[in-house]
Amino acid sequence: MTNLFLTQSGGILGPIASLLGWILNVIYEFLSLFHIENAALCIILFTFIVKALMIPLTIKQQKFTRISSKMNPELMKIQEKYKGKRDEVSMRKQQLETQAVYQKYGANPTSGCLPMLITLPILFALYQVIYRIPAYIGDIRSLYESIATGLQSTPDFANTLADNLKVTGLSADSSINSIIDALSKFNTGTWADLAKNFPNLSDVITTNSDKIMHINSFLGGLNIADTPVSKMWPGLLVPILAVATQWYQTKQMTDTNGMDKNAPAAASMKAMNTFMPLFSGFICLTLPIGIGLYWVAGSVFQIIQQFAINRHFEKIDIDKLVEQSVEKAKKKKKHVDYEKTLEELAKKQTKSIGDKAGAYNNSASNSNSIKNKANSNVNTKENNDSANKNYKPGSIAERANLLKGMNSSGKGEK
Template sequence: MSDMLLTAYNGAILGPIAKVLGWVMNGIYALMSMIGIENVGLSIIIFTIVIYAILFPLTYKQQKFSKLSQKMQPELQAIQKKYNGKKDQASMMAMQEETQAVYEKYGVSMMGSCVQMLIQMPLLFALYRVFLNVPAYVSGVKNNFSTLVDGIMATSGYQDKMTQLVTDLRVMTTPAADFTVSDPTALSNSIVDVLYKMNSAGWENLKSAFPSLTDTINATYDTVSHVNNFLGLNISDTPWQVMTTNFASHNFLFVVLALLVPVISYLTQVLNIKLMPQAAPSNGNSDNDMAAQQMKMMNRTMPIFSFVMCFTVPVGLGIYWIAGAVVRSVQQFFLNKHFEKINLEDIIKKNQEKAKKKREKMGIAENQISNAAKINTRKIDEPKKEEKKSNMSEAQRELELEKANAAKSKAKAGSMAAKANMVRDFNEKNSRK
C-alpha cells in the first residue's frame, strides 16, 4: 500500500486528506470489481455521492444558518442604519453589542457558516487531487499497468524515450514525472502517471517508441480503455481531444458526446445556483449592495468557468463536476422543501436554549449579561448627558432655574418640595444679615 501512494499529492494539508479519500475511492473500486464492474467513471460518481452524503450534516447546518440570516437581516440592517456614519468608540461598541444581541436572540454564531465552509473546502479540494491522479490512490487501476511498466523498464534507454514522450505529448503529471531517480518504485510510479494521463493518440506514439512491446501495449490499452470508458469516452482524454480526433474521422456521435460534457457541466452548475437560497434585499446598505453584486457576478461566472475548463481537463474531472453539481442540486431541492415546512420560530427557541445552556456551563448567568448591558448602556448615555449640559447656554440655565423655583413655590404643605423651600428661605435670610 505504501508504494502505491508515492505519487500521491504530498501537500501538508491536502495531502493527508487526499490519502484518506483515496482509501475510500480504492475501497469503492474494489467492491465494484468484486461484482464484475471495473469502471473508474462509475466509481467517481458513486464516490462523489458518498462524499456529499458524509458532508450533508454540514450542508444542512449551513442552509439553516442561511435561512436564519434572512430572518435576521431586517434587524441587522436597522442597527447598521442607526449607527451609519458614527465612528466614535461609544457608537462602535453600542453597534457591536446590539448586533451580538440579535445573533444571541436567534441562537446562532456570528461566524455563521464559516466553520462549515472551512471543513468542506479542504475535503473538496483533496477530492479533486484524487481524481486528478487515480492510479496513485486506486491500486486496482494501477495494477493494470504492471506488465507494461515492467517491459518498459527492461528496455534499454527507456528513461530518454519516456522523457521525449512527455515532451512531445505535453503530458502533465502531479508530481512531475522524473525518470532520473534511482529508486525503481519511484520510476515505476512515474511511468504509470504518464501512461494514465496519455490520450488515445499518445498510445500510438508509445508503440513507436517501444516497438518490441506492441502486443503488451495493445493489451494494456484495451484493458485501460475498458476501465476508463464512460459512455464511449475515455475519461483520460479531454473533450477537446475527443472532438478534434473524431471530427477528423467523421465519428460525429463521439463529437456530440464529448461536447455534452462541458454543456451538461454548465447546465448543472446553473441549476445548482438557481436552487440555492438567495440573499435578502439590502435596503440601501452600500456594503450589502456590494456583497450582493459580487455574489451575483460569481454566480454568473462560475458556470461559464466550468464550461470552458471542461474542454481542457480530462473527461473524468468533468464527470466529477457534473456528479457534484447534480448531487448538490438534489440535496438543495429537498432542503428547500424541508425549510418551507418547518417553523423557524421553533428553531430559534431551540437555538436560544442551547446558547443559554452553553453560557451557563461557562459560568455566565443571564442576569450578568443583562447587568453588563445596562452598565455599558449607562456608560454610553452618561457622556451624552454631560455633553447636553455643556452645550446649554447661560440664559437657558436661568430659565430652567426659574421653572424649578416656580414648581417648588406651588408645592403642597408638608411635601419634600415645601420643606426644601423653607430651607432655601432660611438660607436667604441669613445671607442678608
C-alpha cells in the same frame, strides 16, 4: 505498499486523500465482483457517497441560512443606524447591538463559514484522488505498473519519451511510481504513439492500454483521461452539463436564501452566481473528463439534496426553528444581557462627559482665581507706585509707605 503512497497526494491533504482513496478502491472492488470495471461509474458513486457523508454539515449551513433570512433585516437596520460613525463609542454600540441580534435568534456569526471551512479540504482532496486514480485503485495501478516496469528496463527510455511524446521530468533513475504518474495522463492517441516508439513492448502496451481505456470509457465514446477539446463531440457535453447544473444549483441556493435585491451583498452575489457556472465550464473544458464528470455528478447530487432539504424545512415553522436554535445556544454558553451592557456603556459615556465638564469648570475657576489674584497684585503695585510718586525718594515718608504696603499684602509682618 510503501511505493504505493509515493504517487498519492501528500502534504496536509494526504490523510484525507488516503481515506477517500480507500473508499474509491472499495467501490471499484465491489463493482468488480459483478464484472463491472468502470472508473467513470466509480467516480459517480464515489462522489454521491462523499457528498452524502457531508449532509449533516449541509443541513447545519441551511439552518443558519434560513435563520439569517429572518435576522438580516434587523442587522441591516443596525448598519444603517451607525452608517458613517467611526468613533469608538458608536463602533462599540454597533458591535453590542449586532451581538444582541445574533443572541436573540440563537445564531453564531461563524456558523455559515464553519461548514465551508470543513468542506473545502475534503473537496480538494477529492480532486486529487480522482486526478490520480492509479495511485488509489490497486487493480488499475497493476495495469500501469506492467507498462512502467517494461519502460524502466528499456535503455534511454526517458529521452525517447521526452523527444517523441513530450513527456518531461523522467530520467534513467526514475522510480516506477514516477513513470506511472506520467502514464496516468496519457489519452487514447498517446497510447498508440507509445507502442510505436517502443516496439519491443508493443504487446504489453497494447494489451494493458486497451484494458485501461475500457476501464476509463464513459458513454461508449469518451475516455475520462482525455480532455473535451481532444474529442469535441460528445466531449463538449461535459462542460455544457457542468455550466447548466452549476447555474441551476446557484439559482436554487439564491431562491432559498431569500436575499433582498436591494441588500448591499445582492449585487456581489448575483455576480458570483454568473461567474461560478462559467468558471466550472472552463475548468471542465481544460482538465480531463474525469474531473468534469465529478463536477457534474456533484452538482446533480446537490440539486437533488437541496430539493429534499427545502421540502424538509418547508414543514418547519421558522419561529420554531429560531426557538430551537436559541435553546441550543443557551446550553452551549452563558446568556449575555446586551441591553444591560449598552446601558452601562451609555452611563460610562455620560459620566465621562460629566467628568470632563467638571474638570473644565474647576480649571476655569482656578484660572479666574489666579487672574483675580494677579489683578489684585497689579493694582496693589500700581497703587504703591502711584503713592510713591508723592514722596521724595529716600525720605522717611517713602520708607514708611513701603512698609504699609507690605503689611496690607500679608507679607513683611512678624
